Amino acid sequence: MNKLPTTVDVTVVGGGSAGLAAALASARMGAQTLLIERHDRLGGMGAVANVHTFCGLFHPDVASPPEWLNPGIPEEIGKLMMQRVGTKPEVMGSVYVLRQHPTTFSQIAAELCANEPLLTVATNAQLTANRFHSDHWTLEIKTAGSLSEVTSSAIVDTTGSATLAPAASIQSNADIRLHRPALIAEFHNVLGELTDSARLQIAGGIVRAIRSGQLPEMLLGVTFRASPAPREVFVTLDLEAGGMEWNPGAPTCVENAFSSAKEALLKLWQHLQVTEPAFSSCPEPIWPSDLGIRESTRWIGDYVLTANDLLQSRRFEDEVALAGWPLEMRETARGPKIRYFTRPAPAGIPARCLRASAVPRLWFAGRCISADHEALSSVRVMGTCLATGQAAGILAAQRR
Numbered sequence: 001m002n003k004l005p006t007t008v009d010v011t012v013v014g015g016g017s018a019g020l021a022a023a024l025a026s027a028r029m030g031a032q033t034l035l036i037e038r039h040d041r042l043g044g045m046g047a048v049a050n051v052h053t054f055c056g057l058f059h060p061d062v063a064s065p066p067e068w069l070n071p072g073i074p075e076e077i078g079k080l081m082m083q084r085v086g087t088k089p090e091v092m093g094s095v096y097v098l099r100q101h102p103t104t105f106s107q108i109a110a111e112l113c114a115n116e117p118l119l120t121v122a123t124n125a126q127l128t129a130n131r132f133h134s135d136h137w138t139l140e141i142k143t144a145g146s147l148s149e150v151t152s153s154a155i156v157d158t159t160g161s162a163t164l165a166p167a168a169s170i171q172s173n174a175d176i177r178l179h180r181p182a183l184i185a186e187f188h189n190v191l192g193e194l195t196d197s198a199r200l201q202i203a204g205g206i207v208r209a210i211r212s213g214q215l216p217e218m219l220l221g222v223t224f225r226a227s228p229a230p231r232e233v234f235v236t237l238d239l240e241a242g243g244m245e246w247n248p249g250a251p252t253c254v255e256n257a258f259s260s261a262k263e264a265l266l267k268l269w270q271h272l273q274v275t276e277p278a279f280s281s282c283p284e285p286i287w288p289s290d291l292g293i294r295e296s297t298r299w300i301g302d303y304v305l306t307a308n309d310l311l312q313s314r315r316f317e318d319e320v321a322l323a324g325w326p327l328e329m330r331e332t333a334r335g336p337k338i339r340y341f342t343r344p345a346p347a348g349i350p351a352r353c354l355r356a357s358a359v360p361r362l363w364f365a366g367r368c369i370s371a372d373h374e375a376l377s378s379v380r381v382m383g384t385c386l387a388t389g390q391a392a393g394i395l396a397a398q399r400r
């Protein structure tokens, strides 16, 4: 890790999709920028939780060839991913997606950051406190057992859970409708192609094994998707995680959800080894570092983006990014409920969703932007997080 600077123009807290884009955009605007990430690598959910598809990168009209929705960093990262892993946009349902690889995403992120002379990246670094003074912030950052203080003219919160503003943020489980978490494991040495009919056959076998009591019921909604890497398959298990009691901010709750999902997926792996020839020489799955958390706490900004804004493809005078992914409600572990925009046209995301006037010199982006529960089910996807991150980085650098 580079030594932490004592004074910077912009600090970006959280190195997921949004934070990566915010930091790159800020440094490219000429601001001395610090990006801090508590994990050992960048990429957030797209790296440490094995989320393996970029959604929201393309215009929502699938009747036309794929068109990048947000120019700049989202397009740059999408194109690099296509070159490195050999994927291209595919139609899934009525939207374009781009398969990505979590390891490659971290590598691309590290390389892009290393090319920016004004950007310092601190991994294994956690923000532990923040305080606003009349025209700057002081941040307390913990790295390898030591505490440092950094003075920053502006901050971007891309922690995914509005970590910088507990007092001003919205606890989205107040209405008890949090999108469900999931565990995504990597299965290696899977033989043959994972065609739709192969997937159906596997699903049928799992249902039969659940009915006969051989496998736990929580495996009912498990999904399989081929990775861009050969012989690798991502297996996603959506979780009820205690239903109403699920609290993504409580470490014990997250650990319990992780271990119960891991136990179920281990049983599935053992079952597939004997029942599905394609999985017969599969070693124990590789586990992600983190549980996949779709929704936790987010900001209430100067404007709260609504489901209706998105469904009506509403545009705003102060829009700084575009959303094109449908509302993908995942309130139970039994699969998504999808609502497409009324017309195949993007919706705007106003700058007011990335700031709260009461909190000066601070912007937010990614899955903690100011949006209601339904709207979040669209704007939380990585393509949109890259776009709101880029916008917040530019705004922070301009107002430093």
Ligand SMILES: Cc1cc2nc3c(=O)[nH]c(=O)nc-3n(C[C@H](O)[C@H](O)[C@H](O)COP(=O)(O)OP(=O)(O)OC[C@H]3O[C@@H](n4cnc5c(N)ncnc54)[C@H](O)[C@@H]3O)c2cc1C
Pocket: 013, 014, 015, 016, 017, 018, 019, 036, 037, 038, 039, 043, 044, 045, 046, 049, 051, 052, 053, 054, 055, 056, 125, 126, 127, 128, 158, 159, 160, 163, 181, 182, 183, 184, 291, 292, 293, 294, 365, 366, 367, 368, 380, 381, 382, 383, 385
């Ligand atoms: C199971 C699942 C499936 C999904 N499927 C898709 C999909 O198919 N396609 C898609 O595009 N999106 C998908 N998503 C959504 C998407 O992955 C996330 O919403 C998106 O990655 C959020 O990006 P972000 O940068 O806002 O937050 P995150 O990726 O969560 O990044 C936040 C970062 O902040 C860091 N951080 C937090 N607190 C601190 C602190 N105090 N100090 C330092 N660092 C801190 C975290 O370690 C993390 O790296 C899925 C999500 C889940 C959970």
